Amino acid sequence: MSEIVQNIIIGVIGLLAIAFLIKKFIWTPKKKKPNSCGKDDCGCH
Amino acid sequence: MSKQINVALIGNPNTGKTSVFNALTGLNQKVGNYPGITVDKKEGICKLSRGVKAHILDLPGTYSLNASSLDENVVIELLLNKNDKDFPDVAVIVSDVENLKRNLLLFTQIKDLKVPAILVINMADRMSRKGISLNIKLLEEQLKTKIALVSTRKNEGITDLKNLIENYKTLSTEPCLDTSTIDSEYFSSLKHAFPNQDLYKLWVVISQDANFGKIDRNELDFSKFKTKSKSELKRLQQKETIKRYQFINSVLKEGQTIDVSKAKGFRAQFDRVLTHKVWGYVIFFVILLTIFQAIYDWATVPMDFIDSSFASLADWIKTAFPGGGKLTDLIAEGVVAGIGGVVIFIPQIAFLFLFISILEESGYMSRVVFLMDRVMRRFGLSGKSVVPLISGTACAIPAIMATRNIENWKERLITILVTPFTTCSARLPVYLIIIALVIPEGRFLGLSYQALTLMLLYLIGFGMAVFSAYILDKILKTNRKTFFVIEMPNYKVPLLKNVALTVIEKTKSFVFEAGKIILAISIVLWVLASYGPGNDFKNANTIVEQNFPELKGEQLDNKIAAFKLEHSFIGIVGKTIEPAIRPLGYDWKIGIGIVTSFAAREVFVGTLATIYSVGSALDDDDKTIKNRMAKEVHDNGDKVFTFASGISLLLFYAFAMQCMSTLAIVKRETNSWKWPMIQLFGMSFIAYIVALIAYQILK
Numbered sequence: 001m002s003e004i005v006q007n008i009i010i011g012v013i014g015l016l017a018i019a020f021l022i023k024k025f026i027w028t029p030k031k032k033k034p035n036s037c038g039k040d041d042c043g044c045h
Numbered sequence: 046m047s048k049q050i051n052v053a054l055i056g057n058p059n060t061g062k063t064s065v066f067n068a069l070t071g072l073n074q075k076v077g078n079y080p081g082i083t084v085d086k087k088e089g090i091c092k093l094s095r096g097v098k099a100h101i102l103d104l105p106g107t108y109s110l111n112a113s114s115l116d117e118n119v120v121i122e123l124l125l126n127k128n129d130k131d132f133p134d135v136a137v138i139v140s141d142v143e144n145l146k147r148n149l150l151l152f153t154q155i156k157d158l159k160v161p162a163i164l165v166i167n168m169a170d171r172m173s174r175k176g177i178s179l180n181i182k183l184l185e186e187q188l189k190t191k192i193a194l195v196s197t198r199k200n201e202g203i204t205d206l207k208n209l210i211e212n213y214k215t216l217s218t219e220p221c222l223d224t225s226t227i228d229s230e231y232f233s234s235l236k237h238a239f240p241n242q243d244l245y246k247l248w249v250v251i252s253q254d255a256n257f258g259k260i261d262r263n264e265l266d267f268s269k270f271k272t273k274s275k276s277e278l279k280r281l282q283q284k285e286t287i288k289r290y291q292f293i294n295s296v297l298k299e300g301q302t303i304d305v306s307k308a309k310g311f312r313a314q315f316d317r318v319l320t321h322k323v324w325g326y327v328i329f330f331v332i333l334l335t336i337f338q339a340i341y342d343w344a345t346v347p348m349d350f351i352d353s354s355f356a357s358l359a360d361w362i363k364t365a366f367p368g369g370g371k372l373t374d375l376i377a378e379g380v381v382a383g384i385g386g387v388v389i390f391i392p393q394i395a396f397l398f399l400f401i402s403i404l405e406e407s408g409y410m411s412r413v414v415f416l417m418d419r420v421m422r423r424f425g426l427s428g429k430s431v432v433p434l435i436s437g438t439a440c441a442i443p444a445i446m447a448t449r450n451i452e453n454w455k456e457r458l459i460t461i462l463v464t465p466f467t468t469c470s471a472r473l474p475v476y477l478i479i480i481a482l483v484i485p486e487g488r489f490l491g492l493s494y495q496a497l498t499l500m501l502l503y504l505i506g507f508g509m510a511v512f513s514a515y516i517l518d519k520i521l522k523t524n525r526k527t528f529f530v531i532e533m534p535n536y537k538v539p540l541l542k543n544v545a546l547t548v549i550e551k552t553k554s555f556v557f558e559a560g561k562i563i564l565a566i567s568i569v570l571w572v573l574a575s576y577g578p579g580n581d582f583k584n585a586n587t588i589v590e591q592n593f594p595e596l597k598g599e600q601l602d603n604k605i606a607a608f609k610l611e612h613s614f615i616g617i618v619g620k621t622i623e624p625a626i627r628p629l630g631y632d633w634k635i636g637i638g639i640v641t642s643f644a645a646r647e648v649f650v651g652t653l654a655t656i657y658s659v660g661s662a663l664d665d666d667d668k669t670i671k672n673r674m675a676k677e678v679h680d681n682g683d684k685v686f687t688f689a690s691g692i693s694l695l696l697f698y699a700f701a702m703q704c705m706s707t708l709a710i711v712k713r714e715t716n717s718w719k720w721p722m723i724q725l726f727g728m729s730f731i732a733y734i735v736a737l738i739a740y741q742i743l744k
Contacts, residue, residue, distance in 0.1 A: 006372045013375065014572040017565040024562060024709065 050099045056139035058106030059534040061167040064197035066103040093211045110154040135213035139165045149293045153221040157245045161216040163209050170196040176304035184300040189217045227285045319412045336400045344392040355385030383567025387560035393470045395552050397439040402547035406539030425518020427456040437467035441707045459517045466510035468503045471646040475698050483691025566644040577613035585609045630690030630740040642703040689743035693736040701732035
């Protein structure tokens with residue numbers, strides 16, 4: 001397999017890994033905020 | 046045509062609700078004695094006769110419909126929201142035969158919501174031992190329901206329960222208590238203001254302390270109705286509870302008889318010792334020491350085996366595909382190393398959860414929580430914080446999730462924030478290699494200096510967690526006092542099946558959740574270490590060959606790899622941060638290790654293994670990572686890993702917040718980036734300062 005093809009495949013794998021991490025940690029679908037944190041005014045929202 | 050019945054499994058903690066769930070569905074699910082062990086909705090399918098299926102939802106344990114924790118809200122929200130897709134056709138309320146009186150409070154509340162309800166009286170096998178007899182027919186009449194007498198331990202009564210679920214339409218929805226008798230004046234005006242609403246549902250919504258995510262109290266138009274103050278509502282809640290207990294007492298007076306003379310058990314004697322103010326702690330710490338010793342003794346062999354297996358696999362891939370180029374390198378050094386970095390922790394995690402599960406199953410964990418509450422409360426923590434802090438020695442992720450059953454938000458938040466200080470298993474490889482490098486061999490009172498250092502690092506981690514909790518308790522303000530109430534479940538011989546299921550579930554969760562993240566990070570790191578900008582990286586071969594003409598073969602390859610690493614993207618990052626970490630005694634290579642460790646600590650050893658496997662000539666002694674690191678020198682010829690820099694590095698790793706997965710979990714649990722960011726920068730700042738002071742004093 002030529003080096004260029006290998007580099008492209010590696011680039012794609014790397015981007016997929018980054019995309020997975022972004023999806024996992026940063027980009028999460030917006031949900032309605034649950035205002036139920038217990039009895040006190042927790043300030044978590 | 047098949048039909049599905051929605052069933053909600055509800056009950057007080059420790060009634061064996063999850064065992065009933067397992068018996069009905071056959072699904073793998075955790076069963077434990079520790080209060081509130083079920084923190085998420087769990088669901089399963091139970092096949093009934095004639096093609097009918099029951100969709101069973103195992104809800105968190107709750108004592109009443111007056112929510113005080115996140116877990117309890119789940120139950121109330123579901124029961125109040127008819128539009129929820131999981132809204133039950135029938136509620137199965139599980140009670141424990143020994144605590145029927147207390148368990149019936151929740152039952153009567155659910156019954157009054159006019160949801161068809163079945164009462165399961167579980168642990169029926171204990172009746173004869175405890176001298177309990179029940180008049181089921183009479184109880185059914187008085188409680189206006191159907192009762193299933195069940196023993197999940199002996200697998201009895203499950204068929205009866207399935208039949209009752211199938212025939213749920215025949216169940217009465219008549220309430221147990223006339224709600225208006227709580228306060229006739231208040232409830233009549235409430236009925237007048239909201240004529241179309243069910244009175245008890247309305248009362249449950251109004252009287253809750255917490256708001257709901259799905260049901261908004263503000264949607265009710267209160268302009269026509271003047272509600273009461275918080276304290277007045279509380280008083281009415283208490284009145285409701287008293288009325289319910291009066292009803293329950295009258296029912297049980299006729300339906301239940303207890304012959305105390307027939308009751309047998311050693312519970313009181315056990316409790317006296319296990320919760321004793323001196324012996325209780327001694328026994329607990331002896332148990333803890335035994336667990337840790339066993340984890341290290343038993344986990345070492347499989348861990349070494351896994352380590353060497355993955356190293357052999359990586360070697361084999363490189364040998365089998367010699368002309369594979371960079372793609373082969375990615376698989377061998379990125380993917381295989383990444384998977385190996387996950388799998389190696391399986392033995393420790395499995396052993397730790399084996400012990401924790403046995404302690405929970407036996408009923409001992411609740412005694413520990415009670416015992417530790419006395420100590421923890423002084424530092425702003427709860428007795429329930431002990432479980433996360435202990436679990437944190439395996440991994441902070443499940444530990445932080447285990448804080449969900451701490452009712453008080455402040456105590457829960459503090460526990461979440463300080464848990465990452467406890468020494469997790471990912472720190473262990475870092476500690477072991479640095480200790481082996483910088484702590485001399487020798488013994489003190491029969492214990493090796495290296496073992497003592499390791500123990501000291503565990504104590505420092507726990508001490509820092511408690512100390513930080515104390516500080517946070519002073520900083521975070523809340524105007525609410527909390528009271529600690531805990532139920533002491535009966536002692537039981539742990540069921541092997543339940544223990545095994547817990548170990549499998551926890552290990553699977555680590556491998557498939559944390560594992561995917563570590564694998565992705567390993568791939569990204571490998572790419573960043575294998576590519577670089579500019580001509581230095583591109584022409585590395587030519588530059589090294591010109592500058593070191595005397596090098597040949599493996600030595601030349603190593604030098605080229607070292608040069609490339611230095612000029613790779615990750616090398617540039619390491620060089621950039623070098624001025625900031627120099628005062629701590631580290632060079633740029635350690636800097637790379639630290640940067641990558643912010644993804645996950647366990648990446649550190651792998652990163653150093655790559656970095657230090659390159660460079661100077663290798664003879665047979667240099668093949669181990671430890672020896673290569675020991676020979677590493679600064680430009681001026683001084684050793685990189687000295688006692689001072691080693692201690693500095695150990696302390697840095699003891700305090701720094703280096704785990705992206707933990708930060709993500711903290712974000713999820715606190716619903717905000719504020720707290721994980723405070724954790725990241727706060728802990729890392731402490732780590733930097735402590736490491737700096739240690740190095741400057743010791744150098």
